[in-house]
Each structure stands twice: as structure tokens, then as C-alpha cells.
Amino acid sequence: MRNLLNLVKNDIKFQYKNGFYYIYLFIAIIYILILCFIPTEYKKDITIFIVLSDPVMLGFFFIGAIILFEKGDKVIEQLFVTPIKINQYIISKVISLIFLATSVGMIIVITSNIDLFSIILFVISLIMISTFFTLLGITLAVRIDTVNEFILFSIIYYLLIMLPFLDVFNVVNSYLFYLLPTLPSYFLLSYSIKGTFNNLYIWYHIANLLFWIVITYIWVKNWFYKYIILKIGDNNEKNI
């Protein structure tokens, strides 16, 4: 527990020292400015998209960049010859980004004067969504070594994540889209902000996200071992 706490503290420090919070502050200000200019009747709908893209963004581009930076410093391998366990490393990353995503999500709704239907559901949704996307981001981050690879693969991941919105916008309709975690994330946020919900659906969406969190967690652990641990101590220089 103490180890985990120290890891989280260090993750926050690392992100801060490498300038991630400044970038994030900048992005948050842009979101808030956008919301200022949106007429009240659309405000909640736009907020849903903005608050959704927030943990997606963090989970994706931030975790990717953070791990790429850590790979650049080669510190990951040193961590695993200390009493730190892989689980603790992953959980620490997730916690540090949940912390960021949830606080920024709250700041956005508060500064934009949006009255939430359910604060609890809103926070729970943000926590689950950012957990999932951070884990998904790690599966990508452990495999890539260069910024170019990172950009290329994150675009592919991103398109796949966005695909289910074809259903929301009635381009292609299929229940299969509801198996992926994108729409459950979207509807959970939507319910928590706008209300009007059916309990049964909520439970499905929560279960869906939990399912994906477990699956991605196992996936992350596997790839982490294969692509990080097995390569520890290899002295081939990686160019970033």
C-alpha cells in the first residue's frame, strides 16, 4: 500500500515535471471556452461529448506519451528490480489519470454552470471510463517505441473506438456496436448529465464497462510482461 502510494505520488510528479499538466490545463481552458459560446439548449449535449473525449484523450495520448517518456529515461526496467509489482505499476498509472480526468471533468461542468442529474453517477462514469481508456492506452504504449508508431497506432485505435457512434448518428445501425465500451461510456455520461434513464440500461452499461476493464487489465498484464519485462536490461538504444 505504501509502495503504491509512493508510486502514485511519483507518477503525478513525473507528469508535472514533464509538462503534462500545463498541456492539460490548456486543453481544459479550450473546452471551457467552447462551452461558453454554446447556447444553453445544446450545452448539455456538447458537454457529454467534451467530458467523454476527456478521459479518452488522457487515457490515450497522455498514457502513451507518459510511457514513451519513461521508456526514454529507461526507468521502467529499474522499477521491476525493486519490490514494485506489475499490478502496482499499472494501478498507479490508472489512479494518477483518474485523478486528472475526474477533476478536469468536474471543473468543466462547474465552470460551465451545468447542473448534473446525478453527481455520483457522473463521477463513477468518469472513473470507469478513464480506467478503461488508460488501460487500453497502456496496451498500445508498451508496444511502441517511437513517436511515429505512437501516432499511427493511436489513430487506428481511435477510429475503432469511434466506430460505434455510427449507430448514434444513424449511419449504420447495429446492436453489435453496443458490445464495445464506447456507447456504454457515452450513455452513462449522458444519463448522469441529462437524466431520463432506464435503470436496466444503466446496469448493462456499467457491466459492459466493468467487463472491458477486466479484459483489458488482463491484456495489459500480458503485454506488459512480454514487451517490457522480457526486454529488461537489453542495452539496445531506442531512438525516440
Next chain:
Amino acid sequence: MIQVKNLYYTYPGNKDETIKGINFRIKKGEIFGLLGPNGAGKSTTQKIIIGILKKYRGSVKVSEIDIKDITSSFYEEIGVAFETPNLFNKYTAEENLLFFASLYNKETEDINSLLNMVGLIKDKKTRVSEYSKGMKMRLNFCRAFINNPSIVFLDEPTSGLDPVNARKIKDIIQKKKEEGVTVFLSTHDMYVADELCDKVGFIEEGDIDLIESPSKLKLDYGLKKVKIEYEKNKKVEFIEFDLNSLKNNEKFINLINQYKIVTMHTEEATLEEVFIKVTGRNLY
């Protein structure tokens, strides 16, 4: 302290074995050097002993505990310095050490004394990104001792260091040995190995050909000749004699009686020459 028996290892996805049945023992307080060319399997062996690579065949025991059964508390007792520095570049030296110290449950070493030991105390508030390569190496090295380990694993500890700093590092290793620390050293620098190691193992293509103390190796494989430089008609000339038959060698006796001797050396084999003789191949 470390006991390796019939160790075989194949990387996942590879066809051929990388480690092909090696055996060795390291006693407590001993400095053991694993010597071999690039790709011989030094790092792989080290990674198995520190519990990173699983699914090997054979038995590996550290302090009587089978590596298969280790938990994270194992890492409370060992220190590892990889060949290339693994440091947070945006942190100062002090911040780096404080962070790593925070990962252990046991009491850790005083950070100032670690930095002092490698001559970095006055740079402790400097960001690592502003450090030279040698400074990074030294910081990386001293971190291996942060948890007062009973065994340290050092991969090429002196590479990239100037002679003064290399001396400092070698002295620290020697001092730690005297304090009872067991040292596992991987290197292809024969001079470092010769100077520090109680025993060396020659590894080549995943196989250890020989394990012996450097001094014994040099004796066994030495040329057993003596080279004498002497002054004759105001010029320095040299001559070589077989070391084993000096007593009855008239030429030798006349020489030392007649001329002024300038230098006299036995021609010892270097560890590098021994390596080439034993394995039939070069180190580089």
C-alpha cells in the same frame, strides 16, 4: 549465495536455446565475473538470477531460496545496476534516489553518503539531464546500493568512465566485498575482471567453458618466459628465457653477471589471452 545448476533458457518465440546448460556457484562475499563477448548470454543469465525471466529449465537458488518461489521481498535484498543508466532525467540526483528509496519497506541507505561515495554530492541538486554520461553512470551505480543489498548485480560498471572514476568505482566494489556483499559482475573488460574478481566464468554462446580465479588462470595459461632488457655497449637490448630452466641456464647466468640489467619481467598471459585460448575466439 548463488547456485546455478544445469540452467537452460530459450526466449519465447526463439527456436534455439540462449543458455545451454550452465553451472556455477558464488559464495557469500565473493566477486564473480561473467565474461564473454556480445550476445554470449551474460545479461540473459543475470535476468534469470534476478527473477525476471521465468520458464527456464534447471535450478537457480539465491540465498538458499529457489528463484521460482521468490516474492517481491526478494528485491529488498538485491541491488541491480544495468549497463545503461535508468534515471528520471527531469529529476535531480537527489530526487531520483529519494524516489527509489521510497519503494523499499526496509530502512534505506543515507542518500548523501551514497552521493558522496561516487563524488556527486555537490551535484545533488542538478537535474540528471544536465549530467555527463559518466556522472549518470556513477549515479546509476550508487543507486544499486540504496537498499543495503546483500547481493549486487553490476553490468559493465566502469564502461564510459575516465580512469580516475573507474578507480573509484572499483574501490567501492572492493570495499563492499569486504563488508560481506556478494557481487555478480558482467563485463567484457578483462582488466576490470582481472583486478576485481575472485572467480571468473568464461561464457560463450550460452555455455560456460571455464570457472577459475584470474590469478590461477594467468599462471596456468602463462607463457612461462622471462624477458630481460640489459645494457650492452651503451645500447639497450633484450632477450627471453624459459622460466622453468633458469637455474641451469648458463647464458642467463652470464648475462646477469656481465651486464647492467635494465628491466626483468615474467611474461604473464593476460586474461584476454587466456579467454582466446580457452574458447578459441575473440572477446569483441
